[in-house]
Amino acid sequence: QKEVEQNSGPLSVPEGAIASLNCTYSDRGSQSFFWYRQYSGKSPELIMSIYSNGDKEDGRFTAQLNKASQYVSLLIRDSQPSDSATYLCAVNMNPPTGGFKTIFGAGTRLFVKA
């Protein structure tokens, strides 16, 4: 089982629709969760962080966390062509060796059609 799993996509949605991106993780003790956006040829940029169960909204973006199900999602409302990118789910984990480390999923490619 991969530590952080995402559907690779591509996910295609029409402009103005809601895009839903999902992520599951293996470490039940994880406490910090992040969504990053990466445009082709560029570095990842942070969209949102979430630490508690429930929803967290920031503009058109809503992150949802369910620790019991080990599941994180990102909703993008009123999707725009400029949202077309790869979305990376990241989880800060506590490995058996101690300490922390942040692991990324493989990413989901999103295409928003004008």
Add this chain to the structure above:
Amino acid sequence: NAGVMQNPRHLVRRRGQEARLRCSPMKGHSHVYWYRQLPEEGLKFMVYLQKENIIDESGMPKERFSAEFPKEGPSILRIQQVVRGDSAAYFCASSPHPTGELFFGEGSRLTVL
């Protein structure tokens, strides 16, 4: 407040040469991560360092690869005797604390001929 600075942005090496990649974290950040990314793939964890200490290097090959983050100066990712399979983008990210958000540099793109 400058962001995470990586250099060089592009590096070309011949097989067998050494590649040295540098990363200066954001001001006030003492936690540094290195990730590797192949085209059309995700970010693969390599190593996590805190000032003068390697916290987790489980993602870094034991041969040819090394990383450091000295008390003074940037973090260095060193690849000795490079092979074509080392060609990739190497991203550095920094954080102010162990469980916090990561802020990325622009990456160093290594090409091995």
